[in-house]
Amino acid sequence: MEAVKVKVNNVSKAYPVNQSKSQKILDILKFWQHKTHDDVYYALKDISFEVNAGDSVGLVGLNGAGKSTLSNLLGEVISPTAGTIEINGRSSLIAISAGLNNELSGEENIRMKCLMHGLTEEQINARFNDIIDFSELGDFIKKPIKTYSSGMKSRLGFAIAVHTDPDVLIVDEALSVGDDTFSNKCIERMKAFQEEGKTIFFVSHSIGQIQKMCNKAIWIHYGKIEAQGDCIPTVGLYGRFIRRYNQFDKEQQLAYKEAQLQNQIGSINDIQVNKENVSKNTLFGLIGVTALFIFSMLSQLNVIPLSHYLNMLKGMF
Numbered sequence: 001m002e003a004v005k006v007k008v009n010n011v012s013k014a015y016p017v018n019q020s021k022s023q024k025i026l027d028i029l030k031f032w033q034h035k036t037h038d039d040v041y042y043a044l045k046d047i048s049f050e051v052n053a054g055d056s057v058g059l060v061g062l063n064g065a066g067k068s069t070l071s072n073l074l075g076e077v078i079s080p081t082a083g084t085i086e087i088n089g090r091s092s093l094i095a096i097s098a099g100l101n102n103e104l105s106g107e108e109n110i111r112m113k114c115l116m117h118g119l120t121e122e123q124i125n126a127r128f129n130d131i132i133d134f135s136e137l138g139d140f141i142k143k144p145i146k147t148y149s150s151g152m153k154s155r156l157g158f159a160i161a162v163h164t165d166p167d168v169l170i171v172d173e174a175l176s177v178g179d180d181t182f183s184n185k186c187i188e189r190m191k192a193f194q195e196e197g198k199t200i201f202f203v204s205h206s207i208g209q210i211q212k213m214c215n216k217a218i219w220i221h222y223g224k225i226e227a228q229g230d231c232i233p234t235v236g237l238y239g240r241f242i243r244r245y246n247q248f249d250k251e252q253q254l255a256y257k258e259a260q261l262q263n264q265i266g267s268i269n270d271i272q273v274n275k276e277n278v279s280k281n282t283l284f285g286l287i288g289v290t291a292l293f294i295f296s297m298l299s300q301l302n303v304i305p306l307s308h309y310l311n312m313l314k315g316m317f
Contacts, residue, residue, distance in 0.1 A: 005199045006051040011083035012271045014040035042264045043069040045223045056200040058210030060238045061220040071172040082271040089167025106141035117164040127163045135159035172203040222260040
């Protein structure tokens with residue numbers, strides 16, 4: 001019997017409707033009050049699936065369907081509003097500039113991200129040059145991330161992630177930028193991960209890439225799972241939908257999207273909110289983000305040396 005690597009059970013992710021930035025900040029600061037909002041937008045609603053060790057799963061769907069939300073949930077960047085996600089092992093999300101600090105150099109980001117993935121200094125030092133070589137960034141590795149193009153950020157993010165030896169790799173459109181040579185290099189590394197029996201989630205608008213890389217697929221359609229199972233038949237269903245959708249003119253496509261998005265508006269009372277998890281994650285997330293921001297700013301102003309900033313990260317992760 002194959003071991004279940006990832007189990008997603010009745011997961012929903014909801015966001016308040018028409019909430020200002022200031023109100024979002026106030027809600028974070030009032031996490032202990034368990035405030036809820038009657039009207040919410042469900043980026044994902046009541047989705048469930050299981051993935052076995054060694055499976056490569058393609059995530060397909062239109063823009064705004066919920067693929068990146070699911071990627072962020074699997075990568076533990078955000079927490080579900082309701083439901084549970086069980087991951088047997090450590091996951092790593094590769095998305096364009098995901099988790100990179102724009103003010104730090106490429107080298108500094110390597111150390112920061114590796115610490116966040118739980119690597120020791122000895123492990124980081126042993127892999128440091130390999131990460132730089134894989135990224136092919138040359139002298140740019142010493143420059144701040146804010147000077148990088150999207151493709152360069154993607155290169156660095158991929159290089160870091162594959163050298164932290166994750167059990168579950170989530171690749172969210174990271175191969176959609178940059179040159180074909182580097183993309184092919186990344187695909188070869190992903191194939192090596194497959195041979196090692198690791199689990200991969202692969203988000204791409206290229207049906208051909210997904211058919212080439214994946215044995216399973218999930219079609220996400222405006223917050224819900226429309227189809228899932230073996231890759232070829234699932235992607236085939238999605239492909240037939242896309243062909244019909246592309247026959248619409250722009251006005252019809254816009255009307256269709258608006259109708260689907262309207263269906264994603266609902267009441268928070270429709271689900272059982274994970275109040276304890278939300279408040280705990282919000283608290284630690286707020287503390288962590290605040291600490292990272294303060295120490296990052298101080299290191300940039302040379303008030304504290306970068307080594308102290310990285311030591312602080314080591315203590316947090």
